[in-house]
Amino acid sequence: MDGVLIPTLVSGLLLGSLYALMASGLSLIWTTLGVFNFAHGALMTVGAYFAWTVSEQLGLGLFTGFVAGIGAAVIAGVLIELLLVRPFYGNRSMMLITVMTTLAASTILERGISIIWGPRLKQLPRVVEGQVEIFGAPVSAHEALIIVLAPVVLLALWWYTGRTRSGRSLRAVGQNASSAALIGIDVPRTFSLAFGLSAALAGLTGVLLGSIRFVTPGLGTDPLVNAMIVVIFGGLGSMGATAGAAYVIGMMEALLILWLGLYWTPAVLFMALILVLVFRPNGLFGRAA
Amino acid sequence: MSRLLDVQGVRAGYATVPVLHGIDLHVGDGEAIGLFGPNGHGKTTLLHTISGLLTPTSGTILFDGQDITGAKPSAIVAAGLVQAQQGNTLFGDMGVEETLELAAFSPRARDGWQTRLEEVHSLFPRLAERRRQRAKTLSGGERQMLSIGCSMMCNPRLLILDEPTLGLSPRLKAELRDAISEIARRGVPLIVVEQDVEFLLALAGRLYLVEQGEVASEIDRDNAPDHQEIMDMYFGKQAH
Incomplete structure (x- = not known):
C-alpha cells in the first residue's frame, strides 16, 4: 500500500493545483459580476491551441507560445464579456441568461477549435524537462512546477485583490456596484477587467495542462465540472476557501480513483458535494451569510 | 456668483414611470443648497x-460649464461631483480604512489622499477607532459617517448628501449635523436633502421644495417660512 499511496497523494496535489488555478479564475468572475462563466474551460483550450500553433507550428519557441496562448485567451474572454454578458447586465435573470450564453460560447469555441485545428491530438513541450522526487515519489519536473506555481499564483491574486487599487475595485464592484460607481469606479470597465484576468488565468492553466495531457478540443471543458464542484464546495466568493477546497477535491479524486476506480469517482464526488450543501449550505469553508 | 451646477428642465424616471417633470435648479460656486419635500416626490431620483x-429623458445638466447629461457616474465623480448615498451599506466585507483608501479612486482624488484621510478622521473620530472593522458590522450612524467619509475622499468640488441623518438617534443626528456644517465651513459646496427645514436653513442659503417631480418653490433665508407654513407645504393648507 505504501508504494502506491504517496504517488497517489502527489497526483492529488497536482490535480488540486490545477483545480485551484481554474477555480480562482471562476471565482474572480463570480465575486465581481455574480456570474458563472461556463466558457472558462474553453478559454483554457483556446490558450493551449494558440500556444501550440505559435510555439510548434510557427516554431517561435515555447515562451512566445505561452504569451500568445494567454493573450488569445484574454481576447476571447473580453469578447465573451462584451458580447454575451454585458447586454444582460441589470437584467433580473442575468445569472440564468449568462449560464446559457457562456455555455453557448463554450460550445462555439470548442467546435470552432475542432474545425480550425482538426481532430488530431497535439502536445505542448514541457517547460522544464527531467524528473524530481516529492516524498520519494517520482514526478516530472513540469508537474512539480505546476504544484509550486499554483500557490504562487493564488498568493499573487490574494495580494492583488486585497492590496492594490484595481484589485480592491473588483471586490467593491462585486459587493455594491452602485456605491462603487459613486466613488468613481468605472463599473463596466471593471467587468472587462475581471473577465480579462480570469481568462489570463484560464490561458495559463491551459498551456500548462497542454504539456501533461493531450491538447484536444475538450482539454479545458473536461476538468471544468470538477472545478465548479470546487467553487461550490469551498463556498462561493472567498479566494482562500476556494483554494482550500481545490486541494481537498484533488486529493479526494486521486484517492477515490485508487480505491474505487475511475468509474465511480465522479458519482462519489457529487455525493460529497450534495452532503456538504445539505449540512453546510455556505460551503465547506463558507461563513454564514 | 457663477453657477457650479445648473440643472435645466430635467425629466427622468424608471422604465415607463416618469418621476421628474422638468426640474430647474442651480448651485453657485461655494454655495450650499437644501432640498426638501415629501417622500416619493422625486428628490432621490x-x-x-x-x-x-x-439618464434623464430630456433636459440638460451642466457642471462647471461642462455638459454632463447622461455621462457615466465614474466620469461625473472624476469631474468632482460626488454623491454620498442614503443609508448605505457600501462594501460589506471591506474594512473601514480599506474602503476610505479605495474611495480616493479617480485621478483627482489620488494626490494628497493621506491628508484627506486625516481630515475625514478629524470629522469622524469614530472611523479612526474602527479602522479594521468590516463595513457590515458598523452601526447605522457609523455607516453614514463612512459613506460621507468616502465622498470626502473623492475630493469633491460639489458634495451631494441624501438624507444623511435618516433613521438616526437624536444624539447621532446632532453629531452628523455638526460634521456636515463643518464640511460646509471648509468651503465644500453642498446639496443636502433633509426633512428638517430649520436645519437646512441654518446650513444652506437657499432651499428648494421638490413636490410631484417639480420644484414647487424656492426659499432663502430672507423669506424663510415659519413652522406653520412649512407644515402647510408638507400637508397642504388645512382649515383652522
Whole structure:
C-alpha cells in the first residue's frame, strides 16, 4: 500500500493545483459580476491551441507560445464579456441568461477549435524537462512546477485583490456596484477587467495542462465540472476557501480513483458535494451569510 | 456668483414611470443648497440623475460649464461631483480604512489622499477607532459617517448628501449635523436633502421644495417660512 499511496497523494496535489488555478479564475468572475462563466474551460483550450500553433507550428519557441496562448485567451474572454454578458447586465435573470450564453460560447469555441485545428491530438513541450522526487515519489519536473506555481499564483491574486487599487475595485464592484460607481469606479470597465484576468488565468492553466495531457478540443471543458464542484464546495466568493477546497477535491479524486476506480469517482464526488450543501449550505469553508 | 451646477428642465424616471417633470435648479460656486419635500416626490431620483446613475429623458445638466447629461457616474465623480448615498451599506466585507483608501479612486482624488484621510478622521473620530472593522458590522450612524467619509475622499468640488441623518438617534443626528456644517465651513459646496427645514436653513442659503417631480418653490433665508407654513407645504393648507 505504501508504494502506491504517496504517488497517489502527489497526483492529488497536482490535480488540486490545477483545480485551484481554474477555480480562482471562476471565482474572480463570480465575486465581481455574480456570474458563472461556463466558457472558462474553453478559454483554457483556446490558450493551449494558440500556444501550440505559435510555439510548434510557427516554431517561435515555447515562451512566445505561452504569451500568445494567454493573450488569445484574454481576447476571447473580453469578447465573451462584451458580447454575451454585458447586454444582460441589470437584467433580473442575468445569472440564468449568462449560464446559457457562456455555455453557448463554450460550445462555439470548442467546435470552432475542432474545425480550425482538426481532430488530431497535439502536445505542448514541457517547460522544464527531467524528473524530481516529492516524498520519494517520482514526478516530472513540469508537474512539480505546476504544484509550486499554483500557490504562487493564488498568493499573487490574494495580494492583488486585497492590496492594490484595481484589485480592491473588483471586490467593491462585486459587493455594491452602485456605491462603487459613486466613488468613481468605472463599473463596466471593471467587468472587462475581471473577465480579462480570469481568462489570463484560464490561458495559463491551459498551456500548462497542454504539456501533461493531450491538447484536444475538450482539454479545458473536461476538468471544468470538477472545478465548479470546487467553487461550490469551498463556498462561493472567498479566494482562500476556494483554494482550500481545490486541494481537498484533488486529493479526494486521486484517492477515490485508487480505491474505487475511475468509474465511480465522479458519482462519489457529487455525493460529497450534495452532503456538504445539505449540512453546510455556505460551503465547506463558507461563513454564514 | 457663477453657477457650479445648473440643472435645466430635467425629466427622468424608471422604465415607463416618469418621476421628474422638468426640474430647474442651480448651485453657485461655494454655495450650499437644501432640498426638501415629501417622500416619493422625486428628490432621490433627481440626485441619481445628477450623479449619472439614471439618464434623464430630456433636459440638460451642466457642471462647471461642462455638459454632463447622461455621462457615466465614474466620469461625473472624476469631474468632482460626488454623491454620498442614503443609508448605505457600501462594501460589506471591506474594512473601514480599506474602503476610505479605495474611495480616493479617480485621478483627482489620488494626490494628497493621506491628508484627506486625516481630515475625514478629524470629522469622524469614530472611523479612526474602527479602522479594521468590516463595513457590515458598523452601526447605522457609523455607516453614514463612512459613506460621507468616502465622498470626502473623492475630493469633491460639489458634495451631494441624501438624507444623511435618516433613521438616526437624536444624539447621532446632532453629531452628523455638526460634521456636515463643518464640511460646509471648509468651503465644500453642498446639496443636502433633509426633512428638517430649520436645519437646512441654518446650513444652506437657499432651499428648494421638490413636490410631484417639480420644484414647487424656492426659499432663502430672507423669506424663510415659519413652522406653520412649512407644515402647510408638507400637508397642504388645512382649515383652522
